Amino acid sequence: MGNHRAKILKEEKLPKPKRKASVGLLFSGIAFTVVIAAIGFALSKVPGFDHVGPLACAIVIAVIYRQFFGYPEALRSGIQFSSKRFLRFAIILYGLKLNIDTVLHQGLDLLIRDMAVIGFAILATVWLGKILKAEPSLSLLLGVGTGVCGAAAIASVSPILKADDEDTAIGVGIIALVGTVFSVVYTLIRPILPISDIHYGIWSGISLHEIAHVALAGAPAGQDALAIALLAKLGRVLLLVPLCFILIFWMKRKKSGNTSDTKIEFPWFLIGFILMSLFGSYCLGHSIPISQGIMNGVSDLTTFILTSAMVGLGLNVSLRDLRAKAFRPFIAMLITSIVLSVVTFFIA
Template structure:
């Protein structure tokens, strides 16, 4: 090869390299655009949840609804998929870690250990009943399990924590969160309406609400009419269920390993490292905040709001994976199973008070 052709070849290669250089920047821009997309929809979800009526549903469900509507009209924004999937995966785990600050381990261990035993029964019943009813109704097994966990533990946060362990589809996770928000909101409103008609003290009503309702927000809504003492007991009973999310996840990990080993001789299940962060944040919030680390209440409130916002952004990514056709065909039967379980749970926890 002549020196002229070699120089021509090298100059040609340099030109190609120069043309390729902008691509990473373009990809980075699209990646950032995907994250920004989920944040914008999260803001819209918060704005929508401020409207009377929608405020009963909450920002997460509102954001999911908006994302689903966008998907049906405009399709999935493929160009920014990487950024959207980043939000759906990593924002979700980060929010679960921050969620640990809401769990006061010290209060539960010192004042409400007996409630944890009751909450264990609630979780076992909710999961087994929902899964069994789902099988009887020929519902999707993965979605039924997610709804059972959400009903028994702590709603959307529990579904988000368990979904990667059982390798649930993002679409199923989004549908599960939407159903939990809808049913939990309806139940909490019913609780507040029938509260004056029930032969229960404020304390007993609080225990009943905290033992049977889905989300912490639902428990707070239903427990408020019982006054400060009733609300405190409601939140205490609910936090016991949140505490049990950690051992439940490890049980599901063991179950998935056994299941995969029986199916294909494989035992690999990704360890949910975000649960370690959840535990550490729970311990930090329970024993360090206010004693070793003085944190103003306004800062804690801000972190709580930020946690909800981050989780809402993640839910946008999940909502974009939902097809209305699949929603009609997949959601109805699991919804019926979860609804029946929720009714039975309310009745049983009321009777054993």
């Protein structure tokens, strides 16, 4: 009996090392993104790279790492935690930099422009896809990703559209690549553009693909520009919810299966961003005094957290996969993105 009981106790303890290993890999993956973020910060201090900023430096390092060493699969859980949780947390903190009084009169106008951007991106990408004889499902996914919020939008609508995993993965890869390139280009041309920082922020917010891409491009223009860019972008994120319901209705009309049970994840971090914006606008510096040094420290911490999230985005870019597949949808989406960028520059 004693030996039997000892055997049972031994078997009950077997899963524990696995759980410890999983937790260890989670923290290792987070540490991996933090280290690359720190390298990006250091690189951004080098003359020449200082005009690009730490976010762009970190994401370029991540892209290069992926091409030479592949995706670190063992650290995937920690990297995904950084790219998702860190990103949302940083966006919430960025709400402190948004002055509500400055943007209240622009909110409705931004939302109208966001709606126009989404409609144009989807229709143009699908239309160009037909002309180029590209895969319709992938073209639609890329149109939604371009118009709304990149990979998050693709992941949200792919179950509704009954898209297969391969199309979803390729769409996310294309969005990550094109959005990253556009973001870096925006940061490089910003100093020579004859526009104000606020104009630049609105342009970035209504034209770039991911929230991370908007943050990447908007950060070098200053906190006010970044805040208005995020506000414009988060309007597009908010519109993902009604868009999903429209797509559900459309799929039902096509009789392509029952999508009534499809769940849509509400972007709760949008609420956090708005609450922090209200707190920063009407409490900090008024009923709650706070030094500029503390605010600068929070700003630096927020930028570092966001830079760590950039690493996960860069690691999703596989140039090899894009060379082998989806060339025509890629061209359709690229043309749409270029036209969208030019048009929104004049309406921002």
